[in-house]
Amino acid sequence: MSVSIRLSYTVSSDDFTRAGEASSDVKGKLKKLGFSPDVVRRVAIVMYEGEINMVIHASGGKIEVTITEEEIEMRLMDTGPGIADIDMAMQEGYSTAPDAIRTLGFGAGMGLPNMKKYSDEMEIDTKIGVGTTVRMKVVTK
């Protein structure tokens, strides 16, 4: 059996309180589909961090999720400023987030490291002035 479910979301950066709605929806669906709590939580964490990044560092974007029995693939695409130095951005504690974001609880520079840690595969494709695409995979077994 090879079922494949595709979901797509538009993430707006207008309203910070709504950031995370896409991740919440995916989490709910994975839970209903019967994936293990560990898989569901790892997808939720990495997608939520990615979604927050799209909102605070780019101006929103699109997320596509493909769910199969073997893996969950997430593709987060934005047309934001891009990342100048990926190695630097991947370091724990590195953040260019403004203070206003920090008072909301984000901007600790732990997002990308968390995404790397809790996904099984992660790839960043970015170009200054063009945008960033982050692709992540969580395998189910």
Place this chain on the structure above:
Amino acid sequence: MTVKEVCDTLNAKVICGQEHMDRDVHTACGSDMLSDVLAFVKDQSVLLTGLCNQQVIRTAEMMDIICIVFVRGKGPDRAMIDLASEQGIVILTTNHRMFSACGLLYEKGLRGGGSD
């Protein structure tokens, strides 16, 4: 420890989730940085925080956190309460500050679950 015991220990007020007060909690995490919380993967946890916005509830949802304690008497707004209720998350508020709230729970045997 149950959510009810957490509530009693902190002299806290129940904002929502009264029906989940007998749930067991195994670990706790105190932080004002949500990415710290997202790096803390433990089962059946309590989150203590001085932050008070919708993303606190979202973070708790992502982490399957059972109970959120707002310290220093912070009060969540309607949208936060609705989201927490929808997700079956208990919200408590206590007048204790972060350090004292964590200390009181630690004294009662609750741990961070890491190398503490």
